[in-house]
Amino acid sequence: MVDLVQSKPAAATEPKRSLTSRFSHLALPVFLILLIVISGLVSPAFLSGSNISNMLLQVAPLGIVVIGQAYVIILRGLDLSVSSVMATSAVIATSFSGQNGDVLPILLVAVGIGVATGIVNGLLVTKRSVSPFLATLATMIVLQGFRFAYTQGAPSGNVPPLFRAIGSATWNGIPYNILVLIVLAVVFGLLLARSRFGREVYITGGNPTTARLLGINADRVTIIGYVISGAMAAIAGLVLSGYVGIVDNWVGRGFELDSIVAAVMGGISLSGGRGGIVGGLLGAAVLVVVFNAVLLFGLPVQLQIIIKGVVIVVAAAFYVRRSR
Template sequence: MVDVAHGKPAEFAGPAPSPASRLAPYALPIFLVLMIAVAGIISPAFLSANNISNMLLQAAPLGIVVIGQAFVIILRGLDLSVSSVMATSAVIATSFSGQNADVLPILLIAIGIGVATGVANGLLVTKRSVSPFLATLATMIVLQGIRFAYTQGAPSGNVPPLFRTLGSATWNGIPYNIMLLVVLAAVFWVLLAKSRFGREVYITGGNPTTARLLGINADRVTIVGYMISGGLAAIAGLVLSGYVGIVDNWVGRGFELDSIVAAVMGGISLAGGRGGIIGGLFGAAVLIVVFNAVLLFGLPVQFQIIIKGIVIVAAAAFYVRRSR
């Protein structure tokens, strides 16, 4: 017998995929829809236009960080410095006169610091063979110290109105920051999924030795990946500063873990070489929905921490199961 569809003997066609295996790639989106439905049944206010708009406002900064974190994790790394880059960008946003004329220099300085942090992380990982955990932890602490020395522990100043608009305003109910997230996601999805550099990222993350044998400069690819993560974290910090309005030295705290958890939940492998930006963004959406539901149901904010821990354990267990 011949398998007509594939032109090979039927005995080699393999068993038909089970319904569960067919649904596996869509497990997270299905889970997200079910969570939203359940939350809406428990509290109709959850599905109100105001609450949905508020969730989108909160999701944009995390989503921007997740895009950069996706590149790093696919390259077998992780970036703990993103939260410190975000806080530093927020402090820079309030270090000028607070007028829109300062937006361009703020952007250039903030993104420059983020990219420079990424270069430092990449060099430590590739040239000095420092583990990504220790390398990015070190740059996080260094940035934190510089930030505290600069602000004397108490940042002051106003965020330019343009950042306030970008971070907290809406157009016909659609937040401007979610529009920015969509644009960035589209640009970096094309870069990762359709470009030569994207193929080099997956090959390097899958097996750096193979990448070198194929003529790929694995060190350069890794450094660029960290630069992307740092630059996007800087942008996320500026967006978040516009959302919160009042800046302190801890803006963005927790985003380093949240972005890693979102990426892993979205199917990005900690072993490198697998996953994509869209999955990571779905993971971020799950976290935002969970955190919002906790507050809307009137539970103490401490439940967010407990649930975050449970989500981390579940994501780790899911990752191990998928690897097997």
Template sequence: MSDTTPTAASAPAPDKLSLGRVLRTFGLLIFLALNVILVSVLSPAFLKVENLLNVLTQAAPLGIVVIGQTFVLLVRGLDLSVASVMATSAVLATSFATTDNAMMPVIFAAAIGLGIVVGLANGLLVAKRRVSPFLATLATTIVLQGIRFLYTEGATGSTLPSGFSLIGQGRFLGIPVNLLILIALTIVCGYILHLSPFGRRIYLVGGNPRGANLVGIHTDRVIIACYVICSVIAAVAGLVLVGYVGQVDQWTGRGYELDSIVAAVMGGVAITGGRGSIFGALLGVLILILMFNAVILLGLPIQLQWILKGVIVIAASAL
């Protein structure tokens, strides 16, 4: 028996540039281009700058959620509670019953606090109690839903600081503010995943948890941190979405839990963990939004979107 100590080389390296990854990325870009061509043929006004900005504004809240979901998927997890976190964050925003913009930092701090608590709950259940990610995050979804309905008694709200309209619908130098938030998050989280030691640990844990343990990585801590990041980002996305739609109900963000997983998987993030990037996941968001627009422009039943989502997940998982 050898006395050698395991080194980092015994665990898989992060998702660095490789021929396979290049081909996947170019395949996504080609598919995106085909979608753009299809939609622009169906609607010649689609390629106008103003319309493209509107599409990006529509895609921004989902894009923000997908960034958080990517962290969890990379460590072999998934988070079904993101939509419920978004809705609870939105309800929390209206609970202050104020139109004073000076309260916005307090509202954001409260939402981030909510995200931290939910993320810790999910992470501890998955990493420490070994509950499956599906069951753990489904449980927190149900708990949050119950808390929302108990607190609001099912009522909706629209009392928000005017600053939320700026976040969701406003523009800075002609660029949608929610898109700028998405870009900022992409840069920060892209750095964390691809250039920081913590990002390397995420890929090692997702690619080979046993190997990561052998080289001294605290896999439980990495997994918990990823769930916290995901929930915090979802809470912020909930506030951005509130600003976009202009009001709050109990189901704000409904469907984002599945859409975020579908978009990430379509963008090359492996459900089995350890492979994928934020850039690819965001390409998946654009493709998903364009496909939904194409369904509407073609006059097809909107329920076809659900079928497409299922087919996409199966196809992407098989690749």
């Protein structure tokens, strides 16, 4: 009798738990919509076509980086070298003649550097048991050193017109770079969600020991994850170089932290094994909306930083709690 009575509350609360779990993934989209609506009420210019187009231009480079960062975080890691890969790619974009005929060589060299950086990161993490933080921090610093030595501290040259068009031009108000983001998100989102490799990523991130017992080469999967992150950072750097137009050695600064925060806000667990591309992109959109809103409102720089930090901490804390 006692067991029967005690079992009723658990059974009664089960529908509530499943209902909460079912709708919890809608919290971030609802938060993003509320943020947009409130910003539009405070400043009608926020919802103007030109400002929306500008936000889309800004979200594309960050979103591309988040795609790669998502793989690494699901694999229980993180990648601090993405900002340095972006800056190196941007410098490479101006190192040729500046004509469209150089687009393919630039793309190959930039992505090659991103892939090489990812391989080094992956080998350090898997074969040398270096923590992801230290491994990617080291490659970030090494890339910075090479970049400064190559440019003598002052990069010069022109970005090819095609990159400028992809990074900053629009078609009927729709930026070309957002189309690049959509294509990459679909390809790597399907790879993560529908392929055998994607299942191996989740299993390895959830429990590397279990992955090895199931016959999965966890080291190989982890290295590929870092390679994807490096390649995405390289492409994002080229896109960002076309957006800013002027390249320096610090293009992409801050993207390493913004991409991690966006991924965590999007429900990608820092403990590994959970999350997806769509959530990370929603997190990137939240960050861009916040950054754009505080600038549009004309708030003091100090207050802008405080507001950004508060929104990031609240959103990240909520999603870390939900993932637990």
